[in-house]
Amino acid sequence: MSIAWYLAVSAIVFSLGAIGVMTRRNPLVVLLCLELMLNGANLALIAFSRMWGNGDGQILAIVVMTVAACEVCIGLGMIVAIYRRHLPIDVDELRELQG
Amino acid sequence: MIPLATAHLKGPHIDFAGLSPLIALLGGSVLVLIVGLLGSRWIRAQAVPSLSLGALGAALGLTIWQWNAQKSIVSGALRIDDLALVLNLVLIAGAACTVLLAWRSLAAREAAHGEFHALLLSSVAGMSLLAAAQNTVALFVGLELLSIPLYVLCATELKREHSLESGLKYLIVGSVGSATLLYGLAMIYGATGTTDFAGIASALSNGSLATDPLTLTGVALCVAGLCFKSSIAPFHQWTPDVYEGAPTPVTAFMAVTTKVAAFGVFLRFFDVALIDTQVSWGPALAVLATITILVGNVGALGQSSLKRMLAYSSVAQAGYMLAGVVVSTQLGVRATVFYLAAYLFMNMAAFAVIVARERQTDLGDSIGALAGLGRERPLLAWPMTISMLALAGIPATAGFMGKFYLIDAAVSGGYTWLGVAIVVGSMISLGYYLPVIAAMWMREAPAATSPNDASVLAPTPGPLPALAGGSSELDEDGGPLSGSQPEVLVVAVLAGAATIFFGVIPQPLFDLVHGAGSGLGLF
Amino acid sequence: MSSVLFFLAAIGVITGATGVVVLRNPFYSVLALVIHLVSLAVLFLLLRAEFVAAVQVVVYAGAVMVLYVFVVAYVGGESDSIGERLRSRGAVGSGLRLGGAILGGAVCVELLIALLGTGLEAINGYGAGYSPGPQAYGTPAYIGKLLLTRFLLAFEVASFLLLIAAVGGVVLARRRGGLEDEDERDLLTPLEMLRPRGTGTMAEGVGRRSP
Numbered sequence: 079m080s081i082a083w084y085l086a087v088s089a090i091v092f093s094l095g096a097i098g099v100m101t102r103r104n105p106l107v108v109l110l111c112l113e114l115m116l117n118g119a120n121l122a123l124i125a126f127s128r129m130w131g132n133g134d135g136q137i138l139a140i141v142v143m144t145v146a147a148c149e150v151c152i153g154l155g156m157i158v159a160i161y162r163r164h165l166p167i168d169v170d171e172l173r174e175l176q177g
Numbered sequence: 178m179i180p181l182a183t184a185h186l187k188g189p190h191i192d193f194a195g196l197s198p199l200i201a202l203l204g205g206s207v208l209v210l211i212v213g214l215l216g217s218r219w220i221r222a223q224a225v226p227s228l229s230l231g232a233l234g235a236a237l238g239l240t241i242w243q244w245n246a247q248k249s250i251v252s253g254a255l256r257i258d259d260l261a262l263v264l265n266l267v268l269i270a271g272a273a274c275t276v277l278l279a280w281r282s283l284a285a286r287e288a289a290h291g292e293f294h295a296l297l298l299s300s301v302a303g304m305s306l307l308a309a310a311q312n313t314v315a316l317f318v319g320l321e322l323l324s325i326p327l328y329v330l331c332a333t334e335l336k337r338e339h340s341l342e343s344g345l346k347y348l349i350v351g352s353v354g355s356a357t358l359l360y361g362l363a364m365i366y367g368a369t370g371t372t373d374f375a376g377i378a379s380a381l382s383n384g385s386l387a388t389d390p391l392t393l394t395g396v397a398l399c400v401a402g403l404c405f406k407s408s409i410a411p412f413h414q415w416t417p418d419v420y421e422g423a424p425t426p427v428t429a430f431m432a433v434t435t436k437v438a439a440f441g442v443f444l445r446f447f448d449v450a451l452i453d454t455q456v457s458w459g460p461a462l463a464v465l466a467t468i469t470i471l472v473g474n475v476g477a478l479g480q481s482s483l484k485r486m487l488a489y490s491s492v493a494q495a496g497y498m499l500a501g502v503v504v505s506t507q508l509g510v511r512a513t514v515f516y517l518a519a520y521l522f523m524n525m526a527a528f529a530v531i532v533a534r535e536r537q538t539d540l541g542d543s544i545g546a547l548a549g550l551g552r553e554r555p556l557l558a559w560p561m562t563i564s565m566l567a568l569a570g571i572p573a574t575a576g577f578m579g580k581f582y583l584i585d586a587a588v589s590g591g592y593t594w595l596g597v598a599i600v601v602g603s604m605i606s607l608g609y610y611l612p613v614i615a616a617m618w619m620r621e622a623p624a625a626t627s628p629n630d631a632s633v634l635a636p637t638p639g640p641l642p643a644l645a646g647g648s649s650e651l652d653e654d655g656g657p658l659s660g661s662q663p664e665v666l667v668v669a670v671l672a673g674a675a676t677i678f679f680g681v682i683p684q685p686l687f688d689l690v691h692g693a694g695s696g697l698g699l700f
Numbered sequence: 701m702s703s704v705l706f707f708l709a710a711i712g713v714i715t716g717a718t719g720v721v722v723l724r725n726p727f728y729s730v731l732a733l734v735i736h737l738v739s740l741a742v743l744f745l746l747l748r749a750e751f752v753a754a755v756q757v758v759v760y761a762g763a764v765m766v767l768y769v770f771v772v773a774y775v776g777g778e779s780d781s782i783g784e785r786l787r788s789r790g791a792v793g794s795g796l797r798l799g800g801a802i803l804g805g806a807v808c809v810e811l812l813i814a815l816l817g818t819g820l821e822a823i824n825g826y827g828a829g830y831s832p833g834p835q836a837y838g839t840p841a842y843i844g845k846l847l848l849t850r851f852l853l854a855f856e857v858a859s860f861l862l863l864i865a866a867v868g869g870v871v872l873a874r875r876r877g878g879l880e881d882e883d884e885r886d887l888l889t890p891l892e893m894l895r896p897r898g899t900g901t902m903a904e905g906v907g908r909r910s911p
Contacts, residue, residue, distance in 0.1 A: 079706045080824050084743065085367075085815040087710045091717050091736075092360055093808030098721035099353055100800030104780050106726045106772060108349055110733050114717050115356035117740055119363050121713075122815075126367035128747040131828025131837060133846045134372040135363070136752050137854065138314050140843070142359060143755060144858045145321045148865035149352050150764055152328050154771045155872035156345045160782050161775045163338060189849050203860060210867065254853040292871045299864045306857065314854040322861050329868035344872075345782075364814065385819060394814030 084125040092118030109153045116146045189252035196250060197239040198265055199305055205232020206298035213291010221290045226280050229294040233273045233301070240265045247696065253373060254315040256445070259692030260514070261309035264441045266689075267518050268308070268434050272301045274525045274672065275430040277664040278532050284340075284424035288333035296326035297430070304434055308441035311449070313362045313372040316442065320358070320406070323438055324351050327431060331423040343422025350405060350415040358402025364395030365451075374450035381453040388457070396451055396458055400465075407439035409465055409499060410472040413492045417476070420488035425535055425542065428484055429528035432491045433521050436498070440517060443502045444510055448697050455505050463503045463595050469496030470602035477609045483531050483542045486609055487524070490568060493606060494520055497599050500583050504590025507694035512582040514690040515683075519567070519575035522675040526564035529669035530557050533662060544613060549622025556666060558617045560673030565610040567676045570603040574680035706746055712739030730768045737761040748830060748838045 091114055098111030120139045127135025193200070205228070213225050246257045255261075275297065279285045285293040303322030310316040328351065332344025366372055368391045369380035381387045401412065408416040420428045447458065473493030480486040498520075501513030530550075531542050534557070540546035550558040567576030580603060584596040679686050716736025720729045737760050744753035775782075815823075822828075835841045847855045 079703050079746075080826055082816055082823050083706065083710070084747065085823070086812060087713055087743070089808055089811035089815055090714055092356075092811065093804050094714075094717040094721055095356070096353075096807055097801055097804030099349070100804060101797045102721065104726055105345060105349070105782055106768070106775065107720070107729050110720050110726075110729050110768070112349070112352045112356060113733065114720060114736070115353070116359065117736070119356060119359040121740065121743060122360065122363040123366065124744055124747050124749045124752060126363060126370075127749070128827040129367065129822050129825070130370040131830070132370065133837065133842060134314070135366055136749050136838065136843060137846050137851045138317065138362070138366070138372065139749075139752050140755060140847075141314060141318055141854055141858050143752075143759060144862060145318070145325075145355070147759065147764055148321065148325050148861055149348070150767065151865045151869045152325055152872070153345070153348050153352075154767060155869040156328075156332055156341060156348060157775060157782065158771060159332065159335060159872045160338070160341050160345065163335075163341065164781075186845060186848065189852055191852075206864075251853040252850050254851070288871045292867055295867060296864065296871070299860065302860075314851055315857075318854045318857045318861065322857055322864070325861065326864055326868065329871055332872060335872070360811075367815075368818070368820065389819050390814045391818035391820065394810065 081125050081129045085122060088118045088121035088125065090118075091121065094118075105153070105157055109150060109157075112149065112153075113146060116142055192248065192250040195243060195246060195248055195255070195257040198236040198243070199302055201232055201236040201239055202298050202302035202305060205229060205235070206295045206302065208232070209298060210291050210295040213289060213295070222286070225290040225294050226276050226285075229276050229298055230273060232298055233269050233276065236301075236305075237266070237269045240269070245692070249311065253375075254312055255306070255309040256311040257309060258696035260441070260444065260510070260694075260696050261305075263514055263689055263693045264308040264437055264517070265305050267437050267514075267521050268301055268304050271430065271433040271437065271521050271525065272297065274521075274529070274668050275426050275434075277668050278429060278529060279424075279426035280664050281536075281662060282424060282426050282532070284330075284333040284427060287335050288329075293330070293333060296330050300326040300330070300430075301434065304438035304441075307438045308445070310442070311374045311445065313366065313374075313377075316446065317355075317359060317362065319438075320355060320442075323435065324355065324406075327351075327427075327435070330427045330430070331419060333427065334424045339422040340424060343419045346415060346422075347419045350419075354402045354405025354412070356402075357398050357405065361395045361398030361400075361402060364391055364398065368392040368395060374446065377450040378452060381451070387453045392454060393457055396454055397461075399446070399451075400458060400462065403439055403442060404465065407436055407443075407495050408488075408492050409495050410469040410492060413469070413472065416492055417480075417485045417488040420491075421482055421484045421542075425484065425528060425532045428487075429525060429532075432487065432528070433524050436491070436495060436520065437517050440498055440502065440513055443499075444513060445697070447502060448505045448510065448699055452505065452699075459503055459505065462499055463592055466496045466499035466503060466595060467598045469493065469499065470598050471605075474602045474605040474609075477606070480609065481544055483527075483544055483547075483613070486544075486613075487527060487531075490606065490609070491524070493602055494568070496602065497580065497583055500587045500592065500595050500599060503592060503595065504586050505699060506586065506590050507697075507699050509586040509590060509694075510697060510699065511687075511690045511694040512579070512586040514693045515582050515686060516579035518686055518690070519579040519676070519679060522672045522679070523564045523567045523574075523576055526560040526669055526672035526676060527568070529665050529672065530561040530564075533557055533665045533669065536662060536665075544616050547613065547617045548620040549617070551618035553622055557669060560669040561617060562614050563673040563676050565613050567680065569606050569610040572680075573677070575676045575678075575683070575686075576680070578680055578683045578686075702746060705742065709739045709742035709746070712736070713743060726772050727769075730765060730772055733768075734761055734765050737765070747827070750838050751840045751843045752838075 095111045095114030095118060098114060099108055102108055102111060120142055123135040123139045127133060209225055209229050212228055213221055240262050243257060243262060249256050300323055303319050306315065306319035307323055310319050328344055328348040331347050332341045334340035365377060368386055368389060369377045371377060371380065386392055404412040470493055473489050473496060477486050477489035480489065498513050498516050501509040534546040535541060538546045563574065567574035570576050570580045580599060584599055587596040713736055716732045716739060719732025723729045723732060737756060741753040741756040744756060830837055
């Protein structure tokens with residue numbers, strides 16, 4: 079298939095991710111939609127890389143994957159921290175009440 | 178089987194001298210992380226911040242050592258020139274102020290000092306990288322090294338829910354910005370076939386590529402992504418919430434240094450790589466700048482939280498600085514860099530006073546916390562007054578010189594109306610800066626400002642919160658430490674003094690930024 | 701053959717992405733993303749990006765998704781209420797659903813116009829010439845060479861980024877109580893370095909310092 083087909087798929091994936099970020103409320107799903115946006119960009123990078131026959135795009139795609147993993151790590155950490163703050167009975171609080 | 182020995186790989190030449198400020202910052206970050214693990218509380222609370230100041234000092238020294246260098250290092254990934262070095266100086270000064278402001282903060286204690294300062298230093302390293310990046314891969318990785326520690330820093334007051342929420346919100350908005358920027362970079366790569374700024378510029382300079390829809394959409398997406406990062410309207414909505422929710426020292430850091438880094442990218446990427454598409458993005462950015470100035474200044478009117486007010490004010494200031502990018506002349510670059518430096522002093526003075534008052538009163542960052550400050554603590558009131566006047570652009574302050582320089586650049590670049598917008602915006606801004614000054618000098622101090630009273634009078638219904646540690650944060654903040662916070666006072670006084678100094682004698686700063694304009698090959 | 705594979709994979713990519721956006725249950729969204737990622741890896745293979753495709757499957761569809769599944773299982777339905785709180789305080793993209801969808805659709809149309817309306821001829825071709833070999837385009841050797849020469853700096857900085865992300869994750873998610881106790885409010889003196897705990901100093905005797 080010609081490169082244009084791959085680019086069309088990448089644009090659709092990017093836009094789907096953008097729609098998800100704007101419409102979904104659940105922060106876990108918002109993080110997943112951010113992944114979609116990055117993946118759309120990655121597909122475009124790889125397709126352009128193939129088109130030009132040089133590796134720059136692939137390198138950027140690998141860097142993006144690293145970055146995406148870092149963002150997921152931080153994002154999930156924050157969600158867990160917020161969740162813990164709202165646990166009905168926190169283990170730490172319990173200890174504090176007992177003295 | 179592939180014979181491995183056939184590939185005689187020769188690594189690139191690494192100019193360690195040019196890279197040394199970055200190495201100092203990253204090395205300092207790791208060192209601080211390790212020292213933070215040592216057992217003694219004294220080491221954690223005192224030695225860790227001192228060490229990070231040391232790392233910043235080393236980076237400062239190495240930056241000055243590299244002065245007047247003109248070179249591309251690590252196979253063309255970074256460009257060490259006057260622009261990068263001047264921005265480095267501003268970044269390091271901002272980070273040093275933040276370390277001082279965070280010395281006794283709750284945020285650093287809750288995140289554990291080692292981790293807090295390691296994140297801070299790595300974020301500064303990301304900014305320094307960003308200001309020097311000259312290929313899009315280094316640009317993206319620098320942007321993320323800036324952002325990811327900052328998301329965590331926003332959330333470091335883990336017991337306060339707003340802090341965590343502001344961190345999550347910043348993460349989501351920031352990542353949308355990164356993804357948008359990335360798609361833009363992908364499109365520009367697709368149009369030109371290279372990731373080097375020089376390669377992009379030469380590909381765009383011949384043929385009709387500069388007006389190709391692929392290139393233009395790529396540029397538009399890059400603008401949108403960077404606008405998210407530097408809070409330029411209409412991508413600024415996150416700014417007040419995040420600035421208000423983040424711990425105040427981190428807010429100060431965000432407000433100043435992310436702007437420096439983002440404008441560093443604006444200057445280098447747009448004025449070097451995309452200079453041939455300037456006819457397309459110049460007017461668009463000028464319109465964005467005007468909208469930003471209006472939105473920021475109008476939004477700041479009537480805010481009762483100082484941090485929210487400064488957030489909107491920083492949106493407006495970003496609009497002013499964008500004027501220097503729009504014209505893409507040497508004069509514009511110099512004006513933007515000058516304003517960035519002035520902006521550092523003005524904002525650090527204001528945030529230092531807010532930090533000090535947050536610890537002395539239980540009013541948080543509301544404007545009431547400043548009431549009667551002029552009579553009670555003139556050493557805090559004067560820097561705040563100077564900062565507010567400078568942000569509004571009153572003569573004899575650095576803010577005035579900066580605005581004057583920007584208007585000069587806008588007018589001589591053919592954007593007279595943008596200069597008018599800056600003037601109108603400054604006039605509106607008096608409407609929210611002056612009430613702050615009035616509150617300090619004309620209003621009476623509220624009854625319960627002294628720390629001991631505050632802890633007694635604080636609304637504690639019954640003995641239960643005391644048992645559950647509910648009022649402990651108050652004790653911590655307002656109790657034994659409130660009397661002695663010399664480092665915050667030093668930041669406030671020095672930043673205020675620098676604002677006045679560079680307003681009256683701007684020549685040293687002019688000389689400093691002079692070289693920054695000449696390195697980019699503009700006329 | 702390759703066109704059939706392309707259409708199958710492209711359908712998988714788009715269905716997976718749609719599933720992430722529309723499915724109610726976050727757990728199903730994660731599973732939809734796994735389908736999306738694996739199909740995306742097939743597209744990468746078709747574009748001769750072997751190494752990237754392998755990384756995609758191993759790192760993304762493997763490791764990162766496992767992390768997601770754990771957090772979804774831990775937080776469960778509670779995450780909806782976190783989102784509500786975020787939204788009520790000024791909102792992450794506060795627009796209505798319809799507005800968001802329309803804006804996203806507009807972005808999609810604009811991107812398609814830009815990508816397909818370009819004057820570049822190569823976009824309708826099948827990519828640059830390709831000759832198989834041990835160091836051909838897209839192989840691990842090719843990528844490794846680029847990472848260690850031209851993009852050395854990005855490679856090193858990315859490794860540092862992973863370290864910092866790990867530190868950040870620890871800061872956010874560790875259980876409080878270990879480092880930050882009540883007694884951390886004591887006055888901090890340099891002397892405490894020299895006085896180990898539990899050695900019966902006077903401060904411990906009067907309860908100023910817990911052993």
